Amino acid sequence: MLERTLHLLALSGSLRAASFNTALLRAAAEGAPDGVIVTLHDYRDVPLYDPDLGLPPGVERLRAAISAADGLLIATPEFNYGIPGPLKNAIDWASRPAYRSPFAGKPVAVMSASPGPIGGARxxxxxxxxxxxxxxxxxxxxxxxxxxxxxxxxxxRLVDAVTAERLARLVAGFAAWAPGARFDVA
Ligand SMILES: Cc1cc2nc3c(=O)[nH]c(=O)nc-3n(C[C@H](O)[C@H](O)[C@H](O)COP(=O)(O)O)c2cc1C
Incomplete structure (x- = not known):
């Protein structure tokens, strides 16, 4: 039982409306245990990384959402064996300054989905x-x-019972683990 409401920010590695990964995050939100709120963050307003732009509004919004969250859930496809460009770009914007960014010390759980046999594991x-x-x-x-x-x-809609059970276990396990997860940069 959680002592207080836990707010998890969800980022999908896919921007398309019918994304399987976004659907997985919606299923995670619906199946989250009591006291856990999962909010999907749309980051399509984040421009291509260019530090000369300062902090564009979409970047400020993303950074503030990450900072405010108790943890992050990321679901992503793999594109050509790697991280999709839009997701990597958004992460890079939120990663500065190094070691003191909104990501520093932030608990993150990751998952992936693909029509392929290994589910985007690379x-x-x-x-x-x-x-x-x-x-x-x-x-x-x-x-x-x-x-x-x-x-x-x-x-x-997630219609596979085994996947739904594994997803629920991941979200519940992460929610129990995240409040105590710490990393202090030396
Ligand atoms: C540019 C591109 C590269 C892809 N590369 C891979 C890949 O390396 N491995 C894989 O399993 N699927 C690959 N796919 C297929 C995606 O996994 C599939 O389109 C998936 O549905 C995308 O995720 P989404 O449904 O969340 O949008 C690729 C798709 C695109 C558009």
Missing amino acids: GLQQLKTVLLGMSAVVYPAPELAVGGVGEKIVEG
Whole structure:
């Protein structure tokens, strides 16, 4: 039982309306335990990274949302074995200054989904590495890489019971772990 409401910010690695990964995050929000609120953040207003732009409004909004959250849930496809450009771009904007950014010390749980057999697991591992580079505190396990997602998410709804159970376990486990997760940069 949580002592207070936990606010988790959800970022999808896909911007398209019918995204499987965004649908996975919606399912995570719906299946979250009592006292856990999952809010999807649309970051399409974040421009291409260029420090000469200062802090554009979309970047300020993203950084403020990350700072205010108790933890992050990220679900992403892999694009050509890696992190999709829009997600990496948004993360890079929020990653400065190094070691003191909104990501520093922030608990993050990651998952991925793909119609392919390994569920975007290569992109998922890359994302973990990138998060570690920003001193985020990455939830170690369980992780969730949903392969063959086209049969498991239909018309935007998670219809596969096994995946739903694994997703619920991940969100509940992360919510229990995140409040005590710490990382202080030396
Ligand atoms: C540019 C591009 C590259 C892709 N590369 C991969 C890949 O390396 N591995 C994979 O499993 N799927 C790959 N896919 C397929 C995506 O996993 C699939 O389109 C998925 O549905 C995208 O996620 P979304 O449904 O959340 O938008 C790629 C798709 C695109 C558009």
